[in-house]
Amino acid sequence: MKKLHFLIFLTLSLSILGFSQEDFQQQINKQETEYLRYYFEAEQHKLLEDYAQAMLFYEKCISINPEESAAYNEIAKISFYLQDWENAHHYINQAISLNPTNKWYYYLLIDIFTVQNQLLPQVDIYSKLINIEPSNYLYYLQKINLLKSLKLYKKAIKQIRQANKVFGTSLDLLIELSAIYLLQDNFKEAQKISLQLIDKFPNNPDSYNALGAVYLHFSKYEEAISLYEEL
Helix, strand or coil: CHHHHHHHHHHHHHHHCCCCHHHHHHHHHHHHHHHHHHHHHHHHHHHCCCHHHHHHHHHHHHHHCCCCCHHHHHHHHHHHHCCCHHHHHHHHHHHHHHCCCCHHHHHHHHHHHHHCCCCHHHHHHHHHHHHHCCCCHHHHHHHHHHHHHCCCHHHHHHHHHHHHHHHCCCHHHHHHHHHHHHHCCCHHHHHHHHHHHHHHCCCCHHHHHHHHHHHHHCCCHHHHHHHHHHC
């Protein structure tokens, strides 16, 4: 789509300047050939770990076709490797703006925020990834864990309920829900969910461990001992 826009732009520009269709085709071929040549040069320099030259050639690619996202992404990756977080963030955002459904671009953005210990922006990224790939179970778990780390417990519970609608009740989601109620010091709900775990997954030790964690957290040692003896 971006390439199509680029070609349309060139068509209009060349028409205004009085170029013929043949001239236009030659110009397109020249632009594409030049872009590929610079991109190949950039890749070679990157393999040789000559990152300054690689970035220079990627920039030349951008100057030829600023609507193509790949070169922005490559500069972002090199900047990330060089620990230039600001530059990496800038270029990957450019890549995302041009290709907002490419999940790999979001993965790099998550890495940037992770090394900077910025949790809240990652929540938004996982929301976008869920919209792109709603069947990816891992995205929901990652978002829930981030919300839990940020102590945004109500939002985490809401996200668990949304995940339940998509995937049904699962061991992981119930364990997360029990853990959140534990963090809220809500014995009644934590115990309720943990008992639900044992009822639904009676052969999994994690179900009993979740309930045991509840009893120990609230200093109910006799109940915990009884549970582990049963286990």
